[in-house]
Amino acid sequence: MAFGLIKYGLSPRYPGKRFLSRQPELKSSYDVVIIGGGGHGLACAYYLAKNHGVKNVAVLEKGYIGGGNTGRNTAIIRSNYLTPEGVAFYDESVRLFQGLSEDLDFNILYSERGHFTLAHTDAAMRTSRWRAEVNKHLGVNSEVVDREDLKRLVPSLNLSEDVRYPIMGALYHPPGAIARHDAVAWGYAGRAAEMGIEIHQGTEVTGLEIEDGRITGVVTNRGRVACGKAMQAVAGLSGVMANMAGFKLPIKTVPLQACVSMPLKPFLDPIIVSGSLHVYISQSSRGELVMGGSTDPYPRYQTRSTLDFIEGLMAHILELFPFLADVPILRQWAGMTDMTPDFSPVMGETPVKNYYIDSGWGTWGFKATPVCGKRMAETIATGRVPALLQPFRLSRFEEYSLVGEKGAASVGH
Amino acid sequence: MALNPSTLPARSFLYRELQKFGAVFGEVNGYASAMTVGADAAAEAAQARSLGLCDLSALKRIGFKGWATAEWLTSQGVTLEDAPNRVYPQGDGARVARLSKGEFVVLGDLEGRSTLPDRLGGAWSMASANGCFRVPREDASAWLTLTGAEGGAMFAKVCGVDLRPHKFPNNGIAQTSLARMNAIIMRADRGNTLAYDLVFDLASAVYLWGALLDAMAEFGGKPVGLDAIKALG
Amino acid sequence: MKIINCPLNGPRNAQEFVHGGEFVAMPDPHRSSDAEWSSFVFLENNTAGVVREWWCHVPTAYWFIAERDTIKDEFIRTYDPSEVFRERVEFAKPPAQGS
Numbered sequence: 179m180a181f182g183l184i185k186y187g188l189s190p191r192y193p194g195k196r197f198l199s200r201q202p203e204l205k206s207s208y209d210v211v212i213i214g215g216g217g218h219g220l221a222c223a224y225y226l227a228k229n230h231g232v233k234n235v236a237v238l239e240k241g242y243i244g245g246g247n248t249g250r251n252t253a254i255i256r257s258n259y260l261t262p263e264g265v266a267f268y269d270e271s272v273r274l275f276q277g278l279s280e281d282l283d284f285n286i287l288y289s290e291r292g293h294f295t296l297a298h299t300d301a302a303m304r305t306s307r308w309r310a311e312v313n314k315h316l317g318v319n320s321e322v323v324d325r326e327d328l329k330r331l332v333p334s335l336n337l338s339e340d341v342r343y344p345i346m347g348a349l350y351h352p353p354g355a356i357a358r359h360d361a362v363a364w365g366y367a368g369r370a371a372e373m374g375i376e377i378h379q380g381t382e383v384t385g386l387e388i389e390d391g392r393i394t395g396v397v398t399n400r401g402r403v404a405c406g407k408a409m410q411a412v413a414g415l416s417g418v419m420a421n422m423a424g425f426k427l428p429i430k431t432v433p434l435q436a437c438v439s440m441p442l443k444p445f446l447d448p449i450i451v452s453g454s455l456h457v458y459i460s461q462s463s464r465g466e467l468v469m470g471g472s473t474d475p476y477p478r479y480q481t482r483s484t485l486d487f488i489e490g491l492m493a494h495i496l497e498l499f500p501f502l503a504d505v506p507i508l509r510q511w512a513g514m515t516d517m518t519p520d521f522s523p524v525m526g527e528t529p530v531k532n533y534y535i536d537s538g539w540g541t542w543g544f545k546a547t548p549v550c551g552k553r554m555a556e557t558i559a560t561g562r563v564p565a566l567l568q569p570f571r572l573s574r575f576e577e578y579s580l581v582g583e584k585g586a587a588s589v590g591h
Numbered sequence: 592m593a594l595n596p597s598t599l600p601a602r603s604f605l606y607r608e609l610q611k612f613g614a615v616f617g618e619v620n621g622y623a624s625a626m627t628v629g630a631d632a633a634a635e636a637a638q639a640r641s642l643g644l645c646d647l648s649a650l651k652r653i654g655f656k657g658w659a660t661a662e663w664l665t666s667q668g669v670t671l672e673d674a675p676n677r678v679y680p681q682g683d684g685a686r687v688a689r690l691s692k693g694e695f696v697v698l699g700d701l702e703g704r705s706t707l708p709d710r711l712g713g714a715w716s717m718a719s720a721n722g723c724f725r726v727p728r729e730d731a732s733a734w735l736t737l738t739g740a741e742g743g744a745m746f747a748k749v750c751g752v753d754l755r756p757h758k759f760p761n762n763g764i765a766q767t768s769l770a771r772m773n774a775i776i777m778r779a780d781r782g783n784t785l786a787y788d789l790v791f792d793l794a795s796a797v798y799l800w801g802a803l804l805d806a807m808a809e810f811g812g813k814p815v816g817l818d819a820i821k822a823l824g
Numbered sequence: 825m826k827i828i829n830c831p832l833n834g835p836r837n838a839q840e841f842v843h844g845g846e847f848v849a850m851p852d853p854h855r856s857s858d859a860e861w862s863s864f865v866f867l868e869n870n871t872a873g874v875v876r877e878w879w880c881h882v883p884t885a886y887w888f889i890a891e892r893d894t895i896k897d898e899f900i901r902t903y904d905p906s907e908v909f910r911e912r913v914e915f916a917k918p919p920a921q922g923s
Contacts (some may be wrong), residue, residue, distance in 0.1 A: 482897065
């Protein structure tokens, strides 16, 4: 076996293949410039080329692709939201995710696990029922389960009543899944590049050129680039980019931390979330427990880990899984999130003509990667915002027409 | 003659906790209050000098806040200085804790000699005290005192502020998180014994009582009655 | 644990504080347009760099102003709001309904 691998490795008949072709020189002009080479930006580039034949596109990434929040999230995919607008939107994303490995011909390790949002109070049970009804109405598989169901479906869960917040039931969402988040970025990048999209890593946008309220170009550390249209997909730094474009966003940049344990034998198939305890936990295909909680208590542009976070998180994790007490934490990290007042994204048009935005991806962005890519590509290519994205327009704040997903989008509340 | 606390209309939130330790109750200001905890008065006094926790919720207290509160209190004969987070002892045994520029708690004394809390309560009215409002400390705040030489070390377990006696002066105030609860901590030495008054949300009295006793156990700390605190001087 | 210097209480653990949002002037609620008011309520400068904000020390319910660097996560200065507000902020009476 090992010798076989070495033989293939040395054989000219099996040459090594670069995943992305060598980075080209930056051209002086593109039809579309996408600022930000995370999952969202790369997916948008992919669908621009695939669905709309728009291929004169550059993706500009100041670091490396997928090096921001794409590689920092906890990779949960689900559509059991609260508002009809949210459910319809995330449902399309889940459906795209389900076929994504095949579509990209690249294994994103999509793993359907089932997703439980635990309820520890009467109010949480009521919200679970509400979400289940909205979900079912829109054809999304969600139902409320009781303690007996939980005992059967999640045998490792501590259902004792002798804890601070005993579990009363849960919202069960069978399509809930996890995937390899870097693979999603790489898959989109690889296929987009094959279709002629240019991906420029190490290319930082330092300014925007706007004439008569219309985007005409971007300034980068590698020179100026003219463009017909541009989109920013720079979660965490959305406000900084918007500032360059001359408008304000309803977004605070707040760090969100997560961590993984050492790998364990598989014992936890589903994804477990508790809003009351501010935790979520799943077991990766490598066996690591991937755990997260609420955002940091105040905004800042920083990705430093804190002891406060891990202490608070573990106190709650151990209430759900007491037998994990001796399991070491292997890694802890943080990403900078775009927190919005209504826990929904901000997408579509901006006050600058031909300058589009994909932002406000607080703690719920990874699961929306395919739908954002597809629908933002449609927006850019056709110049029309599809109905699916309309509820998330920036102008909804001025219209006092918010899409309240607090509680369904996040555990920090 | 032991008093059954449930025969009085007013009793501390902690009376059941104190009963578990064998407290003997007496009446203070119409409240059932634990006078002794345990049979041996001398041992209890010694306990208070090393590490004791006593419920003072029966004692008089009253609160005021507002931009003109300092002026109103001064007009009522209260002696004050400008610095906040200080306790200002009054001549008659009452103490006035200045929590900020405009917020105050007036604490009665152990023996009930001071008439200040009652006098202020009677003098105050919405109409007469412009810019000064009542804070119902007597109904909203529990009051414990933690006494004894081990107090400074014990607090290090449950509080982020350094309350050791060489860092935290007598009559100093720390408004901070105590065992994860908001509390006003006032150093209030009794005689030669280190002591701290704790004023905090009444509804969480049972929680904080238990949390403090748990933290005190390592140092041999125990509940004591009002008589043992009086004996400290 | 991060330490924040409270103007009233001195240095305290960050857990005792709540972030209260950007320090921005409130527009006249009766005379601002929907756009001005929604901008005040929802939109953020979200500056990467030095910002001026409201903070509250929870055990004392004491609100103060902090200047903070959001990139370095450092508090530069904290001070009592009386440094900024010398007198009460008053808005003119609302216009009569229907006028």
